[in-house]
Amino acid sequence: xxxxxxxxxxxxxxxxxxxxxxxxxxxxxxxxxxxxxxxxxxxxxxxxxxxxxxxxxxxxxxxxxxxxxxxxxxxxxxxxxxxxxxxxxxxxxxxxxxxxxxxxxxxxxxxxxxxxxxxxxxxxxxxxxxxxxxxxxxxxxxxxxxxxxxxxxxxxxxxxxxxxxxxxxxxxxxxxxxxxxxxxxxxxxxxxxxxxxxxxxxxxxxxxxxxxxxxxxxxxxxxxxxxxxxxxxxxxxxxxxxxxxxxxxxxxxxxxxxxxxxxxxxxxxxxxxxxxxxxxxxxxxxxxxxxxxxxxxxxxxxxxxxxxxxxxxxxxxxxxxxxxxxxxxxxxxxxxxxxxxxxxxxxxxxxxxxxxxxxxxxxxxxxxxxxxxxxxxxxxxxxxxxxxxxxxxxxxxxxxxxxxxxxxxxxxxxxxxxxxxxxxxxxx
Amino acid sequence: xxxxxxxxxxxxxxxxxxxxxxxxxxxxxxxxxxxxxxxxxxxxxxxxxxxxxxxxxxxxxxxxxxxxxxxxxxxxxxxxxxxxxxxxxxxxxxxxxxxxxxxxxxxxxxxxxxxxxxxxxxxxxxxxxxxxxxxxxxxxxxxxxxxxxxxxxxxxxxxxxxxxxxxxxxxxxxxxxxxxxxxxx
Ligand SMILES: Cc1cc2nc3c(=O)[nH]c(=O)nc-3n(C[C@H](O)[C@H](O)[C@H](O)COP(=O)(O)O)c2cc1C
Ligand code: SF4
Ligand code: FES
Numbered sequence: 164x165x166x167x168x169x170x171x172x173x174x175x176x177x178x179x180x181x182x183x184x185x186x187x188x189x190x191x192x193x194x195x196x197x198x199x200x201x202x203x204x205x206x207x208x209x210x211x212x213x214x215x216x217x218x219x220x221x222x223x224x225x226x227x228x229x230x231x232x233x234x235x236x237x238x239x240x241x242x243x244x245x246x247x248x249x250x251x252x253x254x255x256x257x258x259x260x261x262x263x264x265x266x267x268x269x270x271x272x273x274x275x276x277x278x279x280x281x282x283x284x285x286x287x288x289x290x291x292x293x294x295x296x297x298x299x300x301x302x303x304x305x306x307x308x309x310x311x312x313x314x315x316x317x318x319x320x321x322x323x324x325x326x327x328x329x330x331x332x333x334x335x336x337x338x339x340x341x342x343x344x345x346x347x348x349x350x351x352x353x354x355x356x357x358x359x360x361x362x363x364x365x366x367x368x369x370x371x372x373x374x375x376x377x378x379x380x381x382x383x384x385x386x387x388x389x390x391x392x393x394x395x396x397x398x399x400x401x402x403x404x405x406x407x408x409x410x411x412x413x414x415x416x417x418x419x420x421x422x423x424x425x426x427x428x429x430x431x432x433x434x435x436x437x438x439x440x441x442x443x444x445x446x447x448x449x450x451x452x453x454x455x456x457x458x459x460x461x462x463x464x465x466x467x468x469x470x471x472x473x474x475x476x477x478x479x480x481x482x483x484x485x486x487x488x489x490x491x492x493x494x495x496x497x498x499x500x501x502x503x504x505x506x507x508x509x510x511x512x513x514x515x516x517x518x519x520x521x522x523x524x525x526x527x528x529x530x531x532x533x534x535x536x537x538x539x540x541x542x543x544x545x546x547x548x549x550x551x552x553x554x555x556x557x558x559x560x561x562x563x564x565x566x567x568x569x570x571x572x573x574x575x576x577x578x579x580x581x582x583x584x585x586x587x588x589x590x591x
Numbered sequence: 592x593x594x595x596x597x598x599x600x601x602x603x604x605x606x607x608x609x610x611x612x613x614x615x616x617x618x619x620x621x622x623x624x625x626x627x628x629x630x631x632x633x634x635x636x637x638x639x640x641x642x643x644x645x646x647x648x649x650x651x652x653x654x655x656x657x658x659x660x661x662x663x664x665x666x667x668x669x670x671x672x673x674x675x676x677x678x679x680x681x682x683x684x685x686x687x688x689x690x691x692x693x694x695x696x697x698x699x700x701x702x703x704x705x706x707x708x709x710x711x712x713x714x715x716x717x718x719x720x721x722x723x724x725x726x727x728x729x730x731x732x733x734x735x736x737x738x739x740x741x742x743x744x745x746x747x748x749x750x751x752x753x754x755x756x757x758x759x760x761x762x763x764x765x766x767x768x769x770x771x772x773x774x775x776x
Contacts (some may be wrong), residue, residue, distance in 0.1 A: 248742045257743075290685065293755075306595050322597070325635045328644065328645070330685045331683055347640030365638050409707070482744075586710040588708045588711065590709070590762065591761060
């Protein structure tokens with residue numbers, strides 16, 4: 164298993180981001196096929212058959228999620244594309260928005276049809292001025308060419324796509340917070356159930372899907388769901404985008420078949436570590452995922468294998484740390500992000516991330532004590548499972564793995580009793 | 592495009608937003624273009640309150656920050672209470688609440704960028720601009736701030752300056768950028 168470009172096939176072609184270029188590459192054939200010859204149930208069946216799982220982090224089966232929308236509800240339904248991309252290390256959705264926006268629109272359209280929605284939103288993070296502009300232009304083109312709007316292709320089906328821009332809050336990537344934000348409220352997470360598929364935006368059935376998930380959908384209609392199962396492993400089907408960052412010769416976004424090894428991604432595609440340095444640790448799926456170690460490089464990149472290796476595939480943000488990296492410093496960088504982004508609704512998350520940041524900062528300043536290590540572990544375990552949304556867990560998990568797998572780094576730092584500067588790596 | 596838009600489906604139990612009331616509002620700060628843009632966005636939602644973020648965004652893009660007077664103008668346009676607009680605005684970090692330098696420099700110091708020298712980039716900028724993180728230069732040209740991950744992780748280190756991303760930064764690139772902005776004034 165190796166690199167395989169399904170989503171990134173045309174992203175280097177500057178014409179592809181326009182409707183003509185996209186159509187020249189077979190774009191909107193799936194949407195036409197859906198409207199001319201398929202029922203919503205048939206669409207859902209294809210997506211189910213493909214085994215596609217959500218690419219936003221949780222890996223929930225997409226077709227199954229769509230089928231949760233109640234068929235008999237008198238309320239309108241909404242489809243929302245989650246383009247809030249804010250998890251440190253993750254920059255894959257941005258490529259799709261900038262270079263292949265029509266595949267996202269087509270995926271949104273098909274998803275909307277599958278759940279009977281006539282209004283779809285793309286919630287794009289507010290800092291993405293350029294991707295927002297590209298996407299909005301693409302929507303305009305899609306209307307002009309008749310792929311969106313009233314009575315699309317003469318089928319009688321109406322669909323509007325609206326771009327919504329975020330306000331700079333990581334928590335708004337969490338689906339319930341996103342829907343609050345979209346409704347004009349502060350972006351605070353809500354208890355589930357009710358799940359958005361039953362009671363989401365404006366209290367109506369709503370499906371939230373990641374950009375990458377939706378961009379896959381047209382392929383499933385064009386080729387059939389079964390076709391997608393040719394790629395990947397038994398339980399993790401298809402291809403997946405990985406954002407490779409950190410200490411790596413060729414950072415960037417890569418698309419590989421699920422089940423490709425971490426080693427292939429880092430060594431073959433990423434070109435290995437600069438200056439022949441050794442790897443100290445890898446965060447395979449974004450800042451909320453536990454650390455992996457160099458002895459685990461042969462782990463296949465699929466949901467199950469990465470979980471077995473003690474981490475998570477997450478959003479596919481693979482961050483490489485070379486031997487120079489201090490894990491206490493790394494932990495500080497991770498936890499300060501979550502402290503900043505906690506919405507403050509639950510005490511364990513709000514206070515826990517604050518205490519953790521203070522404790523790790525103290526160790527970095529040479530004022531730590533050995534008992535601090537267990538304190539850190541203890542605080543993390545008091546966050547786990549005690550919060551409304553998964554941000555609390557996301558903050559705790561990498562920290563737990565840091566003190567478990569790299570305890571010695573913490574002990575050394577505490578014994579050294581000196582300040583470790585924040586400026587760890589050169590800027591030339 | 593607008594004529595091709597479909598009728599919004601009403602939501603049982605919620606007041607239906609049919610057409611824009613588009614009142615002729617007088618604004619001191621917001622330009623006629625901004626008002627028109629907000630009015631265009633308002634009608635895309637079946638529930639008026641959804642226009643909160645879009646209207647804050649339009650205002651912030653024009654003015655560079657938000658304050659009570661701006662909330663009042665937005666409220667007149669959208670018919671959303673100013674209190675609700677202010678409440679949402681304070682939640683979101685994207686919107687500065689007071690004027691900044693002409694160039695707002697946001698440097699990501701999260702993990703991927705930090706591994707590629709983001710903290711030293713910050714020190715370099717501090718030295719070059721003669722200010723600390725959080726400060727504005729005396730000539731009001733530059734404000735330097737730290738940002739959380741901006742999804743430029745694979746092209747680290749990076750920064751956002753006003754609405755543009757600058758990636759794969761080096762000292763030489765930063766020098767050229769700053770020099771250019773100083774020239775433009
Ligand atoms: C704190 C937090 C942040 C999240 N950020 C994002 C995000 O930026 N993009 C995204 O697609 N999903 C994000 N998610 C996951 C969403 O809640 C949701 O599961 C996802 O959008 C569903 O889409 P999928 O099924 O296609 O993966 C986040 C979850 C949490 C808890
Ligand atoms: S876990 Fe954290 S971010 Fe999530 S709802 Fe609770 S306080 Fe907010
Ligand atoms: S970590 Fe800096 S942009 Fe993502």
